[in-house]
Amino acid sequence: MTAGEAGEDDLVEYGYRRVIITITAVLCALLEIVDTTIVNVALTDMRGSLGATLTDVAWVITAYAIANVIVIPMTSWLSQQFGRRNYFVASIIIFTVCSFLCGNASNIWELVAFRFVQGMGGGALLVTAQTIITESYPVAKRGMAQAIYGMGVIVGPTLGPPLGGYLVENYSWPYIFYINIPLGIIATVLTLVFVRSPKYGEKLKANQVDWWGIILLTTFIGSLQFVLEHGQQDDWFDNSLIITLSVVSVLGLVLFIWRELTYEHPIVNLSVLKDGNLRIGTVMCFILGFGLYGSTLIIPIYTQSILGWTATDAGLLLIPGSITTAIMMPFVGNMIQRGVPQGYMVGVGFLVFFFFTFMMQTRMTPDTGVEHMYWPLILRGVGLGLLFVPITTLSLSTLKGKHIGEGAAFTGMMRQLGGSFGIAIITTFITRFSQEHRVNLINNLDPAKYQVQQRIAGMQKAFEAKGYSADVALKKTYQALDYAVLKQSTVMAYTDIFMYLGIMFLFCIPIILLIKKGKNKINPADAMH
Known part of the structure; x- marks a missing residue:
């Protein structure tokens, strides 16, 4: 064994130490990711109590996301400068203190400023947690390590809305930030006691930075x-x-x-992208982020705006699928350890995701119930389980030492950027498709047509029966028809989005199987260390 490999194995932990380090790292990743989505359901309450406009309050999400994506690529370098444990502890403390300050903010721009600094701490937690878990396990068990980390990353975005909804409905919006404080304190203590730092070379002087x-x-x-x-x-x-x-x-x-x-x-070592597995992995992480965050965005908006559900109910709908993913993770990790090629698993994962989008496309109506969406969302959970761990393990499988942290930074950044692109593109197309469908539907509602005249007359009589005058009843009939057209055109826009998402996932399958077959030969060799 070379000195480099011996140094790498110095960080492998066993027994209760590894269990505690794993719990600490997953807790920190969960804290960061839950905070990305937990504020979504509290924006209305924040607007009311802080006297902000909708555009202003959107910055509570934007500031956090910008800080996250800026700091993620720098985490590996910052870990090397300050020592990983010191940097990780500092990030947890910054995140926790800013959570308290966010809860106590007296105006919207104070809250936005604290959210930005909280995002700087949070972005570091995500990637550093992944690196700490990866290096605490021997090479043969890294698939399982990624599976455990993946539980936090996949379940986190789904836990945010129902937890936020519960806290806002039963307490008040500052509690979505206060809940981080005890967890942050526990994570800080556990990190100081159990997490170790790798030995890096000389630190840079200020003029070399x-x-x-x-x-x-x-x-x-x-x-x-x-x-x-x-x-x-x-x-x-x-x-x-x-x-x-x-x-x-x-x-x-x-x-x-x-x-x-x-x-x-x-500050960011681009040469690490010479590794073929990592290059493939970063592209796949981008697509995974696109699908994960994109579908996590569409479903709550659809259930709340079209079906009239509460934020809590909309959030709870996603939980069975997330639990499915969490159950899948250890099995997938175990399959990787047994040498099942990651390329095949990712290919099947994208195929499952295609079936999820196809089922959603065929089941979405203005009256869809929980029972119609339950199984497609379980299927989505299976797909995420088959995608997340193999993609992440494959990305980092041929990296060693400090390159693992640098690789994790790239995969983390691309997943976040994929999510941002997904949300931006999906929201744009929902608006555009809705407008197109609305124009087409209105063209079909020609008042000269007999069926349309019959429907208008029937609705007018129904309103008159409720005591409205003929004029008011006719006005209400046209308003009701306009609302029905708007609702139907929006639902059709959602089905279009799911169709295009499905096509995107289908196109990914041959690319993955084509590229990864040769690379898989590395994994059994890695597992024999």
Whole structure:
């Protein structure tokens, strides 16, 4: 065994220590991810108590997302500079303190500022937790390690809305932040006692730090995330700010890549992408984020805006599917340990996701019930289980030492960016498709047609029977028809979105099987260390 491999194995833990480290890392990943979605159901209450507009309060989500995506690529470098355990503890403390400050914010911009700093701490938790878990397990058991980590990452976005809904309905919105405080304190103590840092080389002096890299990364990611979050509500490229930030984002990306490839001590090590498995993994993580966050967004909006459900009920609908994913994780981890090729599992996962989108497309109506969506969402849970662990394990399977952290940073960033792209594209197309379907439906409601005249007359009589005058009854008839058209056109837009998502997943299957067959030969060798 080489010295490098011996150094890598120094961090492997056994017995109760590994159990506690795993629980701590999953708890921290859960804290970060739950906080991404928990605020969604509290925005209305925040608006009321802080006197903010809908655009202002949307920044509570945007600020957190921007900070998250900026800090994720830098986590590996920051871990090496300050020591992983110190950096992890500092991130938990920042996250926990900012949770308290968010709950105590007296106006909307205070809350947004604290959410941004909370996101800086939170982004670090996600990737560092993944690295800590990966390095605490021997190479042969890393598939299981990713399965355990995956439980937190997959279940987290689903737990947010029902938990947030419960806290807002029974207490008040600050409690969605206060709930982090005891968990943060426990995680800090456990990290200080049990987590160890790898031995890195010399730390950089202040004048060697890649300050330009940090500035360019922040500019590129911050601008891109803003464009994705606000593009739809600001009419995309009809808005001068969106155009400016899009240009800034592209220029920032080009300059950032040039800087990282030419500077001696880059903030993000792009050379780690020479690893073929990691390159495939980052693309797959992007698609996974697109499907995971995209479908997590569509279903609550559909159930609340079309079916009239409460936020809590909408959130609870997603829980059986998440539990299915959590149950799947250890089985999938075990299959990887036994040498089942990850490419096949990912291919089946995308196929299952296609069937989920197909079932949702055929079952969505203005009157869909829980019973119609239960099994498709269970199927989605199975698909996520088959995708998350194999993609993540495959991405990191041929990396060693500090490259594991750098690889985890790329996969984490691409999953978050995939989610941002997914949400931005889906919300845009829901609006566009709804408008198209509305125009087509209105064209079919020709008042000259006999069936349309019959329906209008029937509805008018029904309103007159309730005591309305003929004029008012006719007005209410047209309002009811307009609402029915709006509802139906929106449902048709959702079915279109599911159809296109399904096609995207179907197209991924041959690419994955084609690329990953050769790479799978590495895994049995890895497992024999």
